[in-house]
Amino acid sequence: MKLILIGPPGSGKGTQARLLSKKLKIPHISTGDILREVVKNKTQLGQEAQAYMEKGELVPDNVIIEIIKERVSRPDCEKGYIFDGFPRTLTQAQMLDKIFKEKNKELDLVIQFKISDESLTKRLSGRLICSKCGADYNLYFKPPRVGDICDRCGGKLLPRQDDKKNVVINRLKVFKNQTKPLVNYYQKQAKIKDIDADKKSENLNQELLQLIDAEVNPNGLPEKQSFPAESAEE
Ligand code: AMP
Numbered sequence: 386m387k388l389i390l391i392g393p394p395g396s397g398k399g400t401q402a403r404l405l406s407k408k409l410k411i412p413h414i415s416t417g418d419i420l421r422e423v424v425k426n427k428t429q430l431g432q433e434a435q436a437y438m439e440k441g442e443l444v445p446d447n448v449i450i451e452i453i454k455e456r457v458s459r460p461d462c463e464k465g466y467i468f469d470g471f472p473r474t475l476t477q478a479q480m481l482d483k484i485f486k487e488k489n490k491e492l493d494l495v496i497q498f499k500i501s502d503e504s505l506t507k508r509l510s511g512r513l514i515c516s517k518c519g520a521d522y523n524l525y526f527k528p529p530r531v532g533d534i535c536d537r538c539g540g541k542l543l544p545r546q547d548d549k550k551n552v553v554i555n556r557l558k559v560f561k562n563q564t565k566p567l568v569n570y571y572q573k574q575a576k577i578k579d580i581d582a583d584k585k586s587e588n589l590n591q592e593l594l595q596l597i598d599a600e601v602n603p604n605g606l607p608e609k610q611s612f613p614a615e616s617a618e619e
Pocket of ligand 1: 420443449470474547556
Protein backbone atom coordinates (compact mmCIF):
# COMPACT_ATOMS: atom_id res chain seq x y z
CA MET A 386 0.00 0.00 0.00
CA LYS A 387 1.41 3.35 -1.03
CA LEU A 388 -0.10 6.42 0.58
CA ILE A 389 0.66 10.14 0.48
CA LEU A 390 -0.46 12.55 3.19
CA ILE A 391 -0.71 16.16 1.99
CA GLY A 392 -1.45 19.10 4.26
CA PRO A 393 -0.01 22.33 5.61
CA PRO A 394 2.69 22.26 8.28
CA GLY A 395 1.02 21.61 11.65
CA SER A 396 -2.01 19.78 10.22
CA GLY A 397 -1.11 16.61 12.11
CA LYS A 398 0.22 14.58 9.18
CA GLY A 399 3.29 13.42 11.09
CA THR A 400 1.37 12.18 14.14
CA GLN A 401 -1.17 10.41 11.95
CA ALA A 402 1.47 8.90 9.69
CA ARG A 403 3.20 7.40 12.76
CA LEU A 404 -0.07 5.90 14.02
CA LEU A 405 -0.97 4.55 10.57
CA SER A 406 2.49 3.11 10.15
CA LYS A 407 2.04 1.04 13.31
CA LYS A 408 -1.41 -0.19 12.37
CA LEU A 409 -0.75 -0.90 8.70
CA LYS A 410 2.76 -2.22 9.38
CA ILE A 411 4.41 -0.19 6.63
CA PRO A 412 7.13 2.46 7.13
CA HIS A 413 6.44 6.14 7.64
CA ILE A 414 8.69 8.17 5.35
CA SER A 415 8.97 11.83 6.32
CA THR A 416 11.38 13.86 4.20
CA GLY A 417 11.34 16.50 6.96
CA ASP A 418 12.54 13.90 9.54
CA ILE A 419 15.21 12.56 7.16
CA LEU A 420 16.45 16.08 6.48
CA ARG A 421 16.53 17.01 10.20
CA GLU A 422 18.60 13.89 10.82
CA VAL A 423 21.18 14.76 8.13
CA VAL A 424 21.33 18.34 9.41
CA LYS A 425 21.96 17.01 12.95
CA ASN A 426 24.74 14.76 11.65
CA LYS A 427 26.32 17.69 9.80
CA THR A 428 26.76 15.73 6.55
CA GLN A 429 27.42 17.66 3.36
CA LEU A 430 23.81 17.13 2.32
CA GLY A 431 22.75 18.35 5.77
CA GLN A 432 24.68 21.58 5.44
CA GLU A 433 23.17 22.20 2.02
CA ALA A 434 19.61 21.49 3.26
CA GLN A 435 19.94 23.51 6.47
CA ALA A 436 20.10 26.86 4.72
CA TYR A 437 16.75 26.25 3.02
CA MET A 438 15.07 24.77 6.07
CA GLU A 439 16.03 27.64 8.35
CA LYS A 440 14.21 30.03 6.05
CA GLY A 441 11.18 27.77 5.65
CA GLU A 442 11.98 27.25 1.97
CA LEU A 443 11.91 24.01 0.08
CA VAL A 444 15.06 21.95 -0.39
CA PRO A 445 15.76 21.50 -4.15
CA ASP A 446 13.78 18.76 -5.90
CA ASN A 447 16.84 16.80 -7.08
CA VAL A 448 18.11 16.41 -3.49
CA ILE A 449 14.70 15.22 -2.31
CA ILE A 450 14.32 12.75 -5.14
CA GLU A 451 17.70 11.16 -4.40
CA ILE A 452 16.68 10.77 -0.74
CA ILE A 453 13.38 9.15 -1.73
CA LYS A 454 14.92 6.81 -4.31
CA GLU A 455 17.37 5.50 -1.74
CA ARG A 456 14.71 5.16 0.98
CA VAL A 457 12.09 3.28 -1.06
CA SER A 458 14.68 0.81 -2.34
CA ARG A 459 15.20 -0.57 1.19
CA PRO A 460 13.64 -3.96 1.98
CA ASP A 461 11.19 -2.60 4.56
CA CYS A 462 9.40 -0.73 1.75
CA GLU A 463 8.44 -3.85 -0.15
CA LYS A 464 4.87 -3.91 1.16
CA GLY A 465 4.40 -0.17 0.81
CA TYR A 466 4.92 3.05 2.74
CA ILE A 467 3.34 6.29 3.89
CA PHE A 468 4.83 9.52 2.57
CA ASP A 469 4.54 12.50 4.88
CA GLY A 470 5.73 15.83 3.51
CA PHE A 471 6.59 14.35 0.11
CA PRO A 472 5.90 15.16 -2.69
CA ARG A 473 5.75 18.91 -2.11
CA THR A 474 6.08 20.22 -5.66
CA LEU A 475 4.64 19.23 -9.00
CA THR A 476 8.11 18.19 -10.19
CA GLN A 477 8.51 15.87 -7.19
CA ALA A 478 5.09 14.31 -7.92
CA GLN A 479 6.00 13.77 -11.57
CA MET A 480 9.35 12.26 -10.60
CA LEU A 481 7.60 9.97 -8.14
CA ASP A 482 5.28 8.76 -10.89
CA LYS A 483 8.36 7.98 -12.96
CA ILE A 484 9.82 5.93 -10.11
CA PHE A 485 6.55 4.02 -9.77
CA LYS A 486 6.45 3.37 -13.51
CA GLU A 487 10.03 2.04 -13.53
CA LYS A 488 9.19 -0.30 -10.66
CA ASN A 489 5.85 -1.26 -12.18
CA LYS A 490 4.05 -0.03 -9.10
CA GLU A 491 1.14 2.30 -8.50
CA LEU A 492 0.19 4.92 -5.96
CA ASP A 493 -2.92 3.93 -4.02
CA LEU A 494 -4.23 7.05 -2.36
CA VAL A 495 -3.45 10.68 -1.52
CA ILE A 496 -5.13 12.10 1.57
CA GLN A 497 -5.42 15.85 1.92
CA PHE A 498 -5.58 17.19 5.49
CA LYS A 499 -7.99 20.16 5.65
CA ILE A 500 -7.71 22.41 8.67
CA SER A 501 -8.73 25.92 9.77
CA ASP A 502 -6.09 28.68 10.03
CA GLU A 503 -6.98 29.13 13.72
CA SER A 504 -6.17 25.52 14.65
CA LEU A 505 -3.06 25.60 12.51
CA THR A 506 -1.64 28.60 14.34
CA LYS A 507 -2.26 26.96 17.74
CA ARG A 508 -0.75 23.67 16.64
CA LEU A 509 2.42 25.29 15.33
CA SER A 510 2.94 27.83 18.09
CA GLY A 511 2.29 25.18 20.78
CA ARG A 512 4.41 22.41 19.28
CA LEU A 513 7.29 20.97 21.33
CA ILE A 514 9.59 18.10 20.38
CA CYS A 515 11.71 15.99 22.73
CA SER A 516 15.37 16.67 22.00
CA LYS A 517 16.22 13.08 23.00
CA CYS A 518 13.55 10.69 21.67
CA GLY A 519 11.65 12.92 19.21
CA ALA A 520 8.22 12.50 20.89
CA ASP A 521 5.90 15.37 20.05
CA TYR A 522 3.76 17.47 22.37
CA ASN A 523 1.54 20.51 22.14
CA LEU A 524 1.05 23.07 24.89
CA TYR A 525 -2.64 23.45 23.96
CA PHE A 526 -3.70 19.94 22.96
CA LYS A 527 -1.17 17.50 24.42
CA PRO A 528 0.88 19.16 27.15
CA PRO A 529 3.70 17.29 28.93
CA ARG A 530 2.96 16.26 32.54
CA VAL A 531 5.84 18.32 33.97
CA GLY A 532 7.15 21.63 32.58
CA ASP A 533 9.32 21.13 29.51
CA ILE A 534 10.27 17.52 30.29
CA CYS A 535 9.40 14.54 28.08
CA ASP A 536 6.91 12.14 29.77
CA ARG A 537 8.58 9.17 28.08
CA CYS A 538 12.32 9.66 28.46
CA GLY A 539 12.87 12.77 30.59
CA GLY A 540 14.52 14.62 27.68
CA LYS A 541 14.20 18.38 27.33
CA LEU A 542 11.34 19.59 25.14
CA LEU A 543 12.14 22.29 22.61
CA PRO A 544 10.22 24.11 19.90
CA ARG A 545 11.25 23.21 16.37
CA GLN A 546 13.67 25.76 14.89
CA ASP A 547 11.35 26.32 11.94
CA ASP A 548 8.25 26.86 14.12
CA LYS A 549 9.40 30.43 14.80
CA LYS A 550 6.75 32.93 13.72
CA ASN A 551 8.44 34.41 10.64
CA VAL A 552 9.54 30.98 9.41
CA VAL A 553 6.06 29.56 9.95
CA ILE A 554 4.53 32.36 7.88
CA ASN A 555 6.95 31.51 5.07
CA ARG A 556 6.30 27.76 5.32
CA LEU A 557 2.55 28.36 5.00
CA LYS A 558 3.12 30.65 2.03
CA VAL A 559 5.35 28.06 0.39
CA PHE A 560 2.68 25.42 1.03
CA LYS A 561 -0.01 27.53 -0.61
CA ASN A 562 2.11 28.38 -3.65
CA GLN A 563 4.00 25.16 -4.29
CA THR A 564 2.08 22.33 -2.72
CA LYS A 565 -1.47 23.31 -3.64
CA PRO A 566 -0.91 22.59 -7.38
CA LEU A 567 -0.33 18.98 -6.35
CA VAL A 568 -3.96 18.73 -5.38
CA ASN A 569 -5.05 19.42 -8.98
CA TYR A 570 -2.49 16.93 -10.22
CA TYR A 571 -3.85 14.13 -8.05
CA GLN A 572 -7.47 15.17 -8.65
CA LYS A 573 -6.89 14.59 -12.36
CA GLN A 574 -5.67 11.10 -11.49
CA ALA A 575 -8.75 10.59 -9.25
CA LYS A 576 -6.42 9.59 -6.44
CA ILE A 577 -7.10 12.23 -3.79
CA LYS A 578 -9.56 12.30 -0.86
CA ASP A 579 -10.02 15.02 1.75
CA ILE A 580 -10.16 14.55 5.48
CA ASP A 581 -11.24 17.09 8.12
CA ALA A 582 -8.10 17.33 10.26
CA ASP A 583 -9.65 19.81 12.69
CA LYS A 584 -10.46 17.16 15.26
CA LYS A 585 -8.90 15.12 18.05
CA SER A 586 -6.05 12.89 17.01
CA GLU A 587 -7.74 9.59 18.04
CA ASN A 588 -10.92 10.41 16.09
CA LEU A 589 -8.95 11.52 13.09
CA ASN A 590 -6.95 8.30 13.12
CA GLN A 591 -10.11 6.20 13.18
CA GLU A 592 -11.55 8.16 10.23
CA LEU A 593 -8.32 7.80 8.29
CA LEU A 594 -8.34 4.04 8.75
CA GLN A 595 -11.95 3.88 7.58
CA LEU A 596 -11.14 6.00 4.55
CA ILE A 597 -8.15 3.86 3.63
CA ASP A 598 -10.13 0.70 4.21
CA ALA A 599 -12.91 1.92 1.90
CA GLU A 600 -10.67 3.37 -0.80
CA VAL A 601 -7.65 1.15 -1.02
CA ASN A 602 -7.92 -2.34 0.13
CA PRO A 603 -11.36 -3.54 1.24
CA ASN A 604 -10.09 -6.94 2.32
CA GLY A 605 -6.44 -6.54 2.97
CA LEU A 606 -6.01 -4.39 6.07
CA PRO A 607 -4.98 -6.25 9.19
CA GLU A 608 -7.93 -6.96 11.53
CA LYS A 609 -10.54 -5.20 9.43
CA GLN A 610 -13.32 -3.51 11.45
CA SER A 611 -11.45 -3.95 14.71
CA PHE A 612 -9.11 -1.01 15.03
CA PRO A 613 -9.09 0.03 18.67
CA ALA A 614 -9.24 3.74 19.41
CA GLU A 615 -5.62 4.54 20.08
CA SER A 616 -4.15 7.36 22.07
CA ALA A 617 -2.00 9.84 20.21
CA GLU A 618 0.55 9.57 23.02
CA GLU A 619 1.80 6.26 21.69
P1 AMP B 1 8.38 19.19 7.48
O1 AMP B 1 8.87 18.56 8.74
O2 AMP B 1 7.75 18.21 6.55
O3 AMP B 1 7.51 20.40 7.73
O4 AMP B 1 9.69 19.74 6.70
C1 AMP B 1 10.57 20.66 7.28
C2 AMP B 1 11.37 21.37 6.19
O5 AMP B 1 12.14 20.41 5.45
C3 AMP B 1 10.53 22.09 5.14
O6 AMP B 1 10.16 23.39 5.55
C4 AMP B 1 11.50 22.10 3.95
O7 AMP B 1 12.51 23.08 4.13
C5 AMP B 1 12.17 20.73 4.07
N1 AMP B 1 11.43 19.68 3.31
C6 AMP B 1 10.80 18.59 3.85
N2 AMP B 1 10.25 17.84 2.88
C7 AMP B 1 10.53 18.46 1.72
C8 AMP B 1 10.22 18.18 0.35
N3 AMP B 1 9.49 17.12 -0.01
N4 AMP B 1 10.68 19.05 -0.58
C9 AMP B 1 11.43 20.12 -0.26
N5 AMP B 1 11.74 20.44 1.01
C10 AMP B 1 11.30 19.64 1.99
